Amino acid sequence: xxxILASFSRARAELLRSAGYTFAQEPSGIEERPISPGEDxxxxxxxxxxxxxxxxxxxxxxxxxxAADTLLFLDSKIIGKPADKGDAVRxxxxxxxxTHRLLTGICVxxxxxxxxxxxxxxxxxxxxxxxxxxxxxxxxxxxxxxPLPYAGAxxxxxEGVVLIQRMEGDPNTVIGLPMDMVDSFLREAGYxxxxxx
Numbered sequence: 001x002x003x004i005l006a007s008f009s010r011a012r013a014e015l016l017r018s019a020g021y022t023f024a025q026e027p028s029g030i031e032e033r034p035i036s037p038g039e040d041x042x043x044x045x046x047x048x049x050x051x052x053x054x055x056x057x058x059x060x061x062x063x064x065x066x067a068a069d070t071l072l073f074l075d076s077k078i079i080g081k082p083a084d085k086g087d088a089v090r091x092x093x094x095x096x097x098x099t100h101r102l103l104t105g106i107c108v109x110x111x112x113x114x115x116x117x118x119x120x121x122x123x124x125x126x127x128x129x130x131x132x133x134x135x136x137x138x139x140x141x142x143x144x145x146x147p148l149p150y151a152g153a154x155x156x157x158x159e160g161v162v163l164i165q166r167m168e169g170d171p172n173t174v175i176g177l178p179m180d181m182v183d184s185f186l187r188e189a190g191y192x193x194x195x196x197x
Contacts, residue, residue, distance in 0.1 A: 003191060006056040006067035011157050012177045016066075019179055026060070028052035028067065035071075035078060045069045045105030046121040053107040053119070064191045065109040070176045072151040074100040079152045088142045088153035089135065092163070095152060097132035101125055102151075104173045106181055110189035120185045124178040126169030133163070 003023040005016060016023055030051055035044045053067035072079045074095060082088035105123040133141075141147075145159035154160030156174045172179045 002060070002063040003186070004056055004060055004063045004065050006052045006065055009068075009176060011155065011175050012068060014157070015172055015175060015177045015179055016182075019183070023066075024063075026056055028055040030055050032069075041071060041073060041078075041103055042105070042123045042125075045071050045103050046107070046123050047105075049105040049107040050119065050121050053109045057109045062111045064111060064186065064189055066106065066182065066186070068104055068106045068177050070102060070104040070151060070173075072100055072102050074098065081151050082148055082153045084148070085142050088147055089138050091153040092130075092133070092138045092142065093135055095130045095154075096138065096163075097130060099127055099129040100152070101127055102169075102174050104176055104178055106178065106185065108182070108185040108189050108191075110191070120188060122178075122181050122185065124170060124173040124181055126167060126171070126173040128164055128168075128174060129166040130163055131165045 003021060005013060005023050005025045006028045008025055008027045013025060032048055035041065048069035049067045053065045057065045079091055082091055103123055103125050105121065107119065107121045109119050141159065141163065142153065147153045147155055147160060154163050156171060167174065170178050
C-alpha cells in the first residue's frame, strides 16, 4: 500500500517521516494559478492541494496521494516566496511586529484508477505574530538563514523561529502539513501506515 507525497518539500517530508510514515515523493508539476479576486483563501488552498493530488494520482492510480498548499496572508494580501535577499528583507520588514495568517490546505486521494474514488480536502489556519525588529536585525537574519524558499521569508522549523513572538494554532500548519488532519484523512482513505509502500 503505497503513499506518495505530491511535493519535493523537505519540511513536509520531515513531518511525515517523523510521524512514522513511509512514502515516496513526486511533485505534481502543475502551474499554480493566482488567487482570483474575491475568492475565499481557504477554498483556494484546498483547490490547489486537490489539483496537485489529482495530477499525481493520474500517474499513480494504485497509490494513496497526499498533497498540500500553504499561503501566508498579511491582512488580505498574499505574501509569497522572496525572489532574492533584498525581497526577503522587504517582506520581513513588512511582517515585523504584526500578525499574519497561514492557511494550509491538504488533499488525500485513495487508490481507485481515476484518482477521484476517494478524495478528502481540508484546511487549517494558524496566526503568527512576529517580533518587532530593526532592518539591521532582519538583514542579519536573512544573511544567516537564507530563507528564500519559504513564503514570508522565514521557516518555523529553521532559524525563523527566533523571529516569532506568538503563535496561535498548530505549528505543523505553519510548516506546511497539519498532521492531525493528515492522519485522520489517511485513516478514512484506508491507508495503513505499517504496510508502507
